[in-house]
């Protein structure tokens with residue numbers, strides 16, 4: 251049995267969706283990831299209930315950028331950063347008596363500026379809540395998502411979407427939105443793609459939770475995919491959504507169970523991230 255850790259040559263093991271907070275495990279979680287063979291993460295901004303609603307995104311984005319720098323200073327893990335208005339921010343602004351559409355559009359513009367300044371690599375996670383919402387709110391929330399797609403298209407920025415479970419029709423809706431706004435559909439990442447979503451093809455990039463079942467389904471589909479933990483770093487709920495070292499653990503499983511594991515690794519941990527984000531995870535700059 252071969253283990254990816256003791257094979258010659260540089261190799262990337264990438265978690266495409268991680269949240270960290272100064273109040274949680276933060277760098278320690280990344281060290282757990284690193285100790286199992288993880289080499290790169292996509293650090294995604296996390297809603298912050300303590301941040302004041304006015305000036306909210308300045309606070310949230312700068313905390314994310316600071317956290318990325320801490321991880322870079324204290325680990326060998328390569329960190330790419332994504333920032334954007336989280337879908338549920340909509341209700342937070344509503345409760346605070348602010349106009350959610352206006353606030354979230356400004357959050358999108360601010361993320362776009364950071365992207366143009368090369369301080370972040372992608373926009374997200376944004377999109378729609380994962381539970382049913384009132385038709386009027388749904389219309390506005392979808393409008394905000396389309397605005398993000400439009401902005402991303404203008405500046406050629408990758409976009410990470412959080413949505414309800416989509417199924418084939420939902421993926422087609424996203425493909426249509428992408429083509430309407432002129433962004434390459436593979437630049438749009440459906441975060442939390444389900445194992446069942448690998449039964450059909452889509453030009454939207456699928457990123458799936460690194461569970462054993464999802465990994466098998468993704469590999470056997472022959473499709474492009476990325477793996478993620480969606481680790482939330484909640485001090486009250488350790489290892490939420492799944493533990494931070496899950497991607498390297500699944501990488502070891504892949505190396506043990508698949509003859510062509512090297513090809514799977516290069517595709518999932520190097521070629522797909524390069525195609526979607528335009529970054530080389532093997533040769534950090």
Ligand SMILES: [Zn+2]
Nearest residue numbers: 267294375480
């Ligand atoms: Zn997330």
